Amino acid sequence: MTEKIATRDAYGKALAELGRTNPDIVVLDADLSKSTKTAVFGAEFPGRFFNMGIAEANMIGTAAGLAAAGKIPFASTFAVFATGRAFDQVRNSVCYPQLNVKIAATHAGLTVGEDGASHQSVEDIALMRALPGMTVIVPADGVETRLAVQAAAAYKGPVYLRLGRPKVPVIFGDDYRFEIGKAALLQEGKDVTIVACGYMVGEALAAAETLAGEGVEARVLNMSTIKPIDTEALVKAARETGALVTAEEHNIIGGLGGAVAEVLAEECPVPIYRVGIRDTFGESGSPGDLLKKYGLTAADIVEAAKKAMAKK
């Protein structure tokens, strides 16, 4: 059986690990540290951990000040609040002055589950992607999360890390090398390309397996950096496979699907189908029930792949 670990759990551990070697790492949270897992860092480094209470705007503004004074702040809360509640602070206090703030937001997307629509971010990638100078990373598993946290700390400038609530299968081995801006080729294929991020990478691999059973060779790309996006890998996929499907736990507007469509419309137009949330808010339910109801399963990717191939 494949090992499963939530990306938020990997985040908490990776932060504490980073704290041991880098004294400039400071962590802020907004009364959700047990859920975002920053409490792991807080327990080990109480002096460098600031619980700002239920005050996300103030948390981001404070992170900006810490960065301006030379620290490397990681600020965490749920994705809806980190990007929505504190949007203007992220825009005007972090991105505009290009401060070295890392926003690591957990509980992104529908897999928040029972808490419902108020807590399910369907728009955070779009919001963060539209900000000049923001780097947007959506790790697919625990291994990639750890590497992305390290890469974000090493990089100078604003970074948005999108993490999830549920346990997800470990996809990458210990030999995986993560680089900001580089897609990872998970499976070679010539008939169609599935570009996925985050939770949907597991579904993309399952879809590729189903397609293989029907004689379709699907390429699978893990597009963990949504900005800056790996244009080279996308153009190569478009040229070599002639049709694409994007898969994300996010609105099909403005997220991964939007980013891929923008690049390929200019560089190498091919049929693209977007699997994702179809411009609606979510609702309460188990993650499994929600993914099914909102069309975010391997079966939905298979169907989209067939539609895209038929348009070639």
Next chain:
Amino acid sequence: MELAAETKAMLEDKAKRIRRHIVSMLAEAGSGHPGGSLSIADIVTALYFQVMKVDPARPDWEERDRFVLSKGHACPVLYAALAERGIFPVEELKTLRKINSRLQGHPDMKKTPGVEMSTGSLGQGLAAANGMALAGKLDKKDYRVYVVLGDGEINEGMIWEAAMAAAHYGLDNLTAFLDFNGLQIDGSIREVMNSEPLPEKWAAFGWNVLTIDGHDFGEIIAAVEKAKETKGRPTMIVANTVKGKGVSFMENQVGWHGNAPSKEQAEQALAELA
């Protein structure tokens, strides 16, 4: 205030039924927030069964009093009160947090009859209540607006923007309760982000401030009556409460903020609430 014996008995019975629903629905859902639901069960009971003008047959009746649950995670108490008040079937409480249910994990005014405002992102309900109170004045209606805030929730800066605005516009048709249970998620309010002193802060913002025992029906109703008599200012009722009130093993336990009881724990809780 001395309540008539039968009124007091009726309210106590309703509050107990509401607490039992909270425990049962959360156990059935397998997730949700018992602590902050139980801490305001008496306030919500007093509002829906003694204070507020509501017509169960017409949840959208224009003259009704409005209730905004700004600390939206406590919605099990609101759903239980709405069901007990006859606005939707008690049976439906079982569907809480399940797919396709009208009873969402946080209040959704588009889905649930009787829910006046969609909340769940903390800090936003007071502003919405202000808007309803302003509209009431514009329309020369005599409905009143009630809102419940959490003592962690008021960490949000927006609460203080709304506090300023309510006083600025003299919203005397607005009555707020502050659920002073002393706990948020990561710990006590003193550990996480101290919002005290509470009455002094609200008074400094221009509010009429009353402090009560939030589990005493006489005090709750007397405070509401005083608020109605107060002209030119909104009223804040700082209610001293116990998070998890009524279930011994949940009382004052921060760990019961957002965890549902197991079947066995629910049985024990229901035995205590018999």
